[in-house]
Amino acid sequence: MRALPVGDRALLVEVSSGEAAEALHAELLRRRAEGSLSVREIVPAARTVLLDGLEEPARLAELLPGWEIPPLSARADATVEIPVRYDGPDLADVAACWGVAVREVPEIHAAAGFRVAFCGFAPGFGYLTGLPQRYDVPRRATPRTAVPAGSVALAGPYTGVYPRSSPGGWQLIGTTDAVLWDHARVPAALLSPGTRVRFVPEGCS
Secondary structure, three states, X not given: OEEEEEOOOEEEEEOOOHHHHHHHHHHHHHHHHHXXXXXXXXXXXXXXXXXXXXXXXXXXXXXXXXXXXXXXXXXXXXXXXXXXXXXXXXXXXXXXXXXXXXXXXXXXXXXXXXXXXXXXXXXXXXXXXXXXXXXXXXXXXXXXEEEOOOEEEEEEOEEEEOOOOEEEXXXXXXXXXOOOEOOOOOOOEOOOOOOEEEEEEOXXX
């Protein structure tokens, strides 16, 4: 773990893996909730966590390496269920990459329990982890100029749902009518870091 100063009131904490970043993010949230950590914003990314609005960032940078960061809890937190039609144009490519039949891709994907590791790319877009490493898939060699809103997609170790139409190079395996970002909703984003997610094939419970 390495803590780098960002301006006068922030730290960027670098860790060794995505799992370590998720665990650190959860621990920081816990400490802020109990009142032992005063910080305005906690923003996770793939292998970093940004802490902004700190009173004594240098002091926290000294203490962080000595913290015991527990692994992510497996407790049954509230789960966001996202209905999905596994009708994506890249199902066959993903099946070939996984070495399974096309019909098995939805079964494997829907059986996994996901967690939002971090958000980015577009408002409402969450990077979800949960598939075993053997199911990592490469991005498409040629990105699409327009991916439809609601597309359920894979890239590397992540699953994501496009909240709006945009260019993209992820492998498309399905579609959903779930609204990922709604200005009229509080909060506007359906998914936030730490949220647990389950994909439910339409017609199943």
